[in-house]
Amino acid sequence: MISVGIVGATGYTGVELLRLLADHPEVQIRAVTSRGDAGTPVAGMFPSLRGRVDLDFVDPAQARLDECDAVFFATPHGVAHAMAGPLLDAGVRVIDLSADFRLRDAELWARWYGQPHGAPQWLGEAVYGLPELNRERIRSARLLAVPGCYPTAVSLGLLPLLQAGAIDPDDIIADAKSGVSGAGRKAQVGGLFAEVGENFKAYASAGHRHWPEIRQTLDEVAGRPVGLVFQPHLVPMIRGIHATLYLRPAGGATDFQALFDAFYRDEPFVDVLAPGAHPETASVRGTNVCRIALAQPVESGRLVVLSVIDNLVKGASGQAVQGMNLMFGFPEGTGLGAAPVFP
Amino acid sequence: MISVGIVGATGYTGVELLRLLADHPEVQIRAVTSRGDAGTPVAGMFPSLRGRVDLDFVDPAQARLDECDAVFFATPHGVAHAMAGPLLDAGVRVIDLSADFRLRDAELWARWYGQPHGAPQWLGEAVYGLPELNRERIRSARLLAVPGCYPTAVSLGLLPLLQAGAIDPDDIIADAKSGVSGAGRKAQVGGLFAEVGENFKAYASAGHRHWPEIRQTLDEVAGRPVGLVFQPHLVPMIRGIHATLYLRPAGGATDFQALFDAFYRDEPFVDVLAPGAHPETASVRGTNVCRIALAQPVESGRLVVLSVIDNLVKGASGQAVQGMNLMFGFPEGTGLGAAPVFP
Amino acid sequence: MISVGIVGATGYTGVELLRLLADHPEVQIRAVTSRGDAGTPVAGMFPSLRGRVDLDFVDPAQARLDECDAVFFATPHGVAHAMAGPLLDAGVRVIDLSADFRLRDAELWARWYGQPHGAPQWLGEAVYGLPELNRERIRSARLLAVPGCYPTAVSLGLLPLLQAGAIDPDDIIADAKSGVSGAGRKAQVGGLFAEVGENFKAYASAGHRHWPEIRQTLDEVAGRPVGLVFQPHLVPMIRGIHATLYLRPAGGATDFQALFDAFYRDEPFVDVLAPGAHPETASVRGTNVCRIALAQPVESGRLVVLSVIDNLVKGASGQAVQGMNLMFGFPEGTGLGAAPVFP
Amino acid sequence: MISVGIVGATGYTGVELLRLLADHPEVQIRAVTSRGDAGTPVAGMFPSLRGRVDLDFVDPAQARLDECDAVFFATPHGVAHAMAGPLLDAGVRVIDLSADFRLRDAELWARWYGQPHGAPQWLGEAVYGLPELNRERIRSARLLAVPGCYPTAVSLGLLPLLQAGAIDPDDIIADAKSGVSGAGRKAQVGGLFAEVGENFKAYASAGHRHWPEIRQTLDEVAGRPVGLVFQPHLVPMIRGIHATLYLRPAGGATDFQALFDAFYRDEPFVDVLAPGAHPETASVRGTNVCRIALAQPVESGRLVVLSVIDNLVKGASGQAVQGMNLMFGFPEGTGLGAAPVFP
Known part of the structure; x- marks a missing residue:
């Protein structure tokens, strides 16, 4: 205790x-x-x-x-x-x-x-608290920097690919969509129900603070500077992030599904869906789970990765508790077991 | 009459x-x-x-x-x-x-x-009813094929660029988001409020019927087959489409803003916003207007085009009326003048 | 002009x-x-x-x-x-x-x-700007007090009954529900999407400022002080008010439907639905119309009146324009003719 | 097990x-x-x-x-x-x-x-599974009839009053509002997001099946037939019921707050709020809790009870599990301990 x-x-x-x-x-x-x-x-x-x-x-x-x-x-x-x-x-x-x-x-x-x-x-002293990347360093951390919500969703969709050298690191496009709780609980006109409801828009196209954070992670995994476009959008819902990643395969034929399945097989909070599936933010609501699916659009030569989290859990407080569990030697999932509330 | x-x-x-x-x-x-x-x-x-x-x-x-x-x-x-x-x-x-x-x-x-x-x-006999592309042919059409909702939002964001040869036609990524009225008024579990509300997901990643339609338009404008990735998503709102287009500039330095301003200067239903703006679907709700803004993300070399319409108006019935006006010689905006209802 | x-x-x-x-x-x-x-x-x-x-x-x-x-x-x-x-x-x-x-x-x-x-x-000098009550006085008004949103929805549901003496004026219960635009465009935590969305609550149960306003109208029509309970609630939608009125018939058998039909027959902005109908706020979205339906619950001896308006139109700005039209001698519906946007 | x-x-x-x-x-x-x-x-x-x-x-x-x-x-x-x-x-x-x-x-x-x-x-054999009313009978039940969602919210707001004889049993008005998951997961146009979103309406004003169910409970507690008006409404949210009860005090001066506090003091799943509070459906989302508050509107002589539950938990599946716990001798709250997910 x-x-x-x-x-x-x-x-x-x-x-x-x-x-x-x-x-x-x-x-x-x-x-x-x-x-x-x-x-x-x-x-x-x-x-x-x-x-x-x-x-x-x-x-x-x-x-x-x-x-x-x-x-x-x-x-x-x-x-x-x-x-x-x-x-x-x-x-x-x-x-x-x-x-x-x-x-x-x-x-x-x-x-x-x-x-x-x-x-x-x-x-x-600071350890970047993404367990799927830094689990061992987190265990001994004194100062944990819990990742941002977008960086979590985007990075988890890219780790296996960058580590395997399976995509062109110069051509990464991350189109991300977030529920409005991500903007916090500040009194501001832009967050009012009547402004945000029945509305959809991009924001921060001139540059979002999560862009350098994502790049730092990707650069580290790729072992070189990557080329990243990151465009966030605001969704009229309370919780949830959906990242859609557009990537260019590289380095020869890869079975991407097998790559992801293997990479995340033992991860307690990353769930790779079957080919053809579309992860929904509602399926992770209130939980620390990231769900990922892959697609290869017709005649495009591109790989698309779909990644969803609850921005307040895996994208913030849940990941913080996961980190705390690692830091104090508790089983990693302690206190994070509740099922998603659906619908 | x-x-x-x-x-x-x-x-x-x-x-x-x-x-x-x-x-x-x-x-x-x-x-x-x-x-x-x-x-x-x-x-x-x-x-x-x-x-x-x-x-x-x-x-x-x-x-x-x-x-x-x-x-x-x-x-x-x-x-x-x-x-x-x-x-x-x-x-x-x-x-x-x-x-x-x-x-x-x-x-x-x-x-x-x-x-x-x-x-x-x-x-x-069929004329593709996008006035910004085919105005003169629409005037004399006997059979008008009103464009799909996604194709309208995506094509209007690309016409000036492809016509000017200002982007690489082999590398077009269209990440599109639609309100749920786009799925129609069929009784189906997938459209229920409790399924769609507080939820966000991609769909049809294996290929959407609007992909060949968009390609047909882009191929024609580019004068050659283009490379297009098109990924639609479902937004928990009733009306509105937001297309986010990721493009690679080509053909030398271009003032993209000036290009769009000039291209759409006389169009009654396309509104190009100032640099730095983010068009919102709520700003076109109930109207035949398409609003477009441009962005150039930091250190990316990419151009991003943001394009919004009301899927039921400019994306369907409004564009049909616009076409009818042209076909019968009425002023093009007749019956399409009501202001957006906001909030 | x-x-x-x-x-x-x-x-x-x-x-x-x-x-x-x-x-x-x-x-x-x-x-x-x-x-x-x-x-x-x-x-x-x-x-x-x-x-x-x-x-x-x-x-x-x-x-x-x-x-x-x-x-x-x-x-x-x-x-x-x-x-x-x-x-x-x-x-x-x-x-x-x-x-x-x-x-x-x-x-x-x-x-x-x-x-x-x-x-x-x-x-x-002030004339209370409810045309269905005060049309003639509005025509010559110099200072028009446009009614509140709740008072409009509630009063229109009661005028025929009180004027005919068809209900007990001591026992009027108005349970009202409003979309959140009614709270205005102030930056406040209580209006944030994440607070209001997927949530429903009553408010102001200790007394709402529209209570004395409604009472003033009802007292005047009844010719005596009425007994009124008024309880507002907040609905997770942008526009719309729904008032549910619980009343006790009085003064002998009345054909309530016929009473309402006759009372509002010539009113341009009040629409009495057929028996058994349930008016929806979406059916008046963006318009100056009030729709009303009546019900008589099983074994209750009560009359229930259902009344809906768009709080920003008939409940505010539309009624203001209607009043202006009367004051300046324009046809009463000028500028108020646009159809509801549905869905 | x-x-x-x-x-x-x-x-x-x-x-x-x-x-x-x-x-x-x-x-x-x-x-x-x-x-x-x-x-x-x-x-x-x-x-x-x-x-x-x-x-x-x-x-x-x-x-x-x-x-x-x-x-x-x-x-x-x-x-x-x-x-x-x-x-x-x-x-x-x-x-x-x-x-x-x-x-x-x-x-x-x-x-x-x-x-x-x-x-x-x-x-x-059937025992009506409202633990706050029938706890002992539930323990030995072989066949448990889990109460409906509206009857749960309404009955919990009335039990203390009827048992104490503190209101007029002939004059009970229950205005109830439910999220749309209450209508189930059937494919039907009326449940589509585009029909239900940004919309509010009453339904079943001719009589709802929960009316006789509520009456059965109230009659039993009152020891005589009660007079009940029950009007349900549909709220554009997924989960949650809010019942607003309009009652006429009877039987002399009563401290209603003290009455409710005492009645529910030991109930694990009923939470009586302080005077002046307004319970929100979001505060019980995903949990088996019913929150209740009382109000006495100005100059009305009426008592208003506000009662909220999650229709799928205390209004259905949670109450079923609570009943199962009682039937099998498990601690009553087993498996029902998760906190509400807010926002």
Whole structure:
């Protein structure tokens, strides 16, 4: 049994983390912090947690986070930069769901996030928390950088191919679609039901912050810089990411289906569908599962990979718990076993 | 004032056609046919038409369609094959919203639609009803093949580029997303709210019938066979198509924005947005407008075209009315002037 | 042709008013004001208006509203209080979509809106703009108080009954359901897609500001204070109000269907359905129509009235235009003729 | 550990039952039957169950259901009539989610379901499976009639009041709203996304089959026939029921909040909110919880009860599992502990 704190749990990744941790048999939630809502019962803000989380939000300064075994950050960027160091110094493991420690290059981070990197001295400690890529390094991590939602869906669709050299690394197109919870729980006109409902659009075509994050992973796996186009879109649904990847086979005839089947055979949270299937976001709703299917369009010479996750689970809080399980030696799937709620 | 008949108006393109034609100042709806619902008031099936369409569905055999000036088909494929010939022989103009006369090659049609082409002798008469491509030929058409919804959104995003030779015609990727009304008004589990809502998926990755239709248009414009990947997806909304096109510039430096601005300057129903904009399907809801924007993703060397339409209007019934206006010499936008309903 | 100004057109009733007025053959929009967005093109904020409204938002102080024939207020409460007087003094007709002049009792207004009434001296001029109740008074009104959305749906379902004395006025229950555009275009967490989607709840059970407004109308028609329970609910859709009214017949046997049919026979925007029908909000989407049906539940002795409107049209901007038409002697339905967009 | 069979698991209550039973620690699913889909993998029809249910649908005739400890029916009405008898004779406990054994009066059943009751001889065995009303009888039941979704939401909002004699039993109005999964997984136009989305309507105002079921419960608790109006509505969401109950206090001053708090204090699945709260269907999504709040509208003399459940869990499959737990002596909440998925 470990004791954990959560910094900034008033957003959607926060409430999702609380849902998962409240039922986790090896975890006791010690403190849930919020500067603005200190004193408010957590279950008052999130009625879905009534009877499950019996804590009030507490000011971070009062939370004695340094007495926790692990602290999660579900915060806007910059906060973990400021707070992670002292916790790490105190021997607390830090699991950061924000983007603060995802990019290994502080300059690159500063360019994409529009402010100086606040803790470059800790970058060497940070482990990128994609278990399918970094499982062993995660086990011994002190500072875990939980991957972004798009990078998770896209990277899982590409790992087997890049590792096998089975596609042209210079020609990767990732057309991604996300439910609106990915934009967070900020009060903003662009997220209103009347704006987003019955509507579909692309966004960030000039460049999205997940582009350098995805590239960092792909470059590493490919062993060279890849060429990546990444275009996100907003779907009128709450949860779910669907990545459609357009790739050019390379390196001779490959049985792509067999490649994926073998690569993910022992992965607890990646499910490769049969040829001809189309994974649906609803089939992973509320769970840590990524489902993948392959297609080869007629007369195209292209390979298409379809990859779906729940952006709040495998794309955020579930993957954070999976990482925590690895870091503390719990069975990897602990607390992540609930079935998808369908319909 | 012309008199028109509508065959098969019990689906979504049918009711949309009725909405548009009921308010069209130059049209009188003479007959609305349905084999299964003959005798039922049209406004009984579609309460939105109460007070606007005061007709009963009538059996096609009773409808005296040969006395109409024009007959629209909003039918499953095969019906227009069987019924168009006698009408054309009687001097009636035929405006077919189905796929029956879209492909010029009867063999190709048979392969994709799984049955022999029922009226190959009329293919020479058929004009593909995309005004931005074929305006003059539409004016004198006797048999109009109204384009499919995806082909409209995709083709309008490519015409300027292919005509200018500004992209590599061998490397065209069209990732398309459609609201569910595109699947029609058939009773089927896959279209239920509880299946489609809060869900996103690709479909038809083995090949969609709109692929050969799009190719036919692009091949013609490019003057050679193009390489096209076309992957459709289903969006949990009622109306709207968003096509995201990934293209490789070719033929030297091009000011793509200027190219599109010039190409569509005088088009009444194509609206090119400023650089950096993202067209939204909600901004064209209920209207015949296609909105297009361009983007050039960072470090990619690619051009991305974003194109949105309302699948039931510019993607079906509105484009049919636009074609009818051209065929009968009415101002092209007659009856198509209503503003988008937003939100 | 009249010239109009719109104060506060950055919300949903504002954009809806712009949609309707931009196509109105007797209206020229002279100025659209916004303090915060002065200088922004209207069609930049609302892409649905591209090519239709070619104006920038202008600061109210610069707008020369006193030179308009009519000025619409689509503002939070209090604004029309402050601005209406000088306009009226200048001979401008004021059409107020806010609640500022709906209640005839300034004390009551102050109690429900939490601030003193800012223009009690103008209350005597204000005409409550429900044409089905006040058509003649509206024709000569200088200051029109456009009814709220719920009051419109509820009142239209009760007028025939109260006027005929056919129900017990002490026992009126109005269970009302609204799409989320009714909450306006404010940035607030409670309106986010992820909060409102796939969710249903009641709100304001302690008392909603439309309760005294509805009561004022019903009291007037009944000629005595009525007993009214009014409970609103939030529906995960953008547009539409559905009121379900539970009533106790009184005063002897009444043919309720005949009563409604006769009462609304000549009303251009109220449509009484046949017995057994259930009006759907989708059947009035985008239009100024109210559809009503009656039911008498088994073994209950109760009468149930079902009443639907589009909250942004008959519940706000459409009714405002209907009122303007009456005030300026235009045919009552001018500019309100577009058909519902379905599906 | 018991072994169970499920008859008719191809609908939404079926897949929900599979979700719950697959994770239930005391249950082994032995057979899942379907006449039409025998031979199909269950997880092929429901991808959400991949890796969780490794069974094929089997024809009921082949299923050896008589060797199960319990058999669930998630079937259209009439099926359990035909199949329950032999199972009961064989000592199998029957848990029927259909309406077949809910009404104690076979005549009444025949009138509302339009066919003769097929097993009146078993009505004496049937126990109505609402644990908050019948817990002790359920423990020893051989044949459990799981309540309908509306009856659960409505009855739980009324039990404390009727038992205490705190309301007028002649004047009960239940305005109920349901997500569309309540209509089942039948292919029908009325359930299509394009029909149901962005739409709200009442239905069955001439009388709904849940009316006699609710009345049976209320009559029993009140000890006399009650007067009930029950009007259901369809909400554009997948899951959730919200009942709004309008009641007339009787029998002197009552502290309604205290009454509900006391009545449900020890109930594991009923959560009474604080005064002023509004329960949301999203707060119970995927769980067996009913949340209730009370309100007393201004100047009305009425009491309003707001009651929400997930129609597929507490309104169907969850309540069935709760009943099974009681029948087999498992802790009542076994397998029902997962937290609501929000957002």
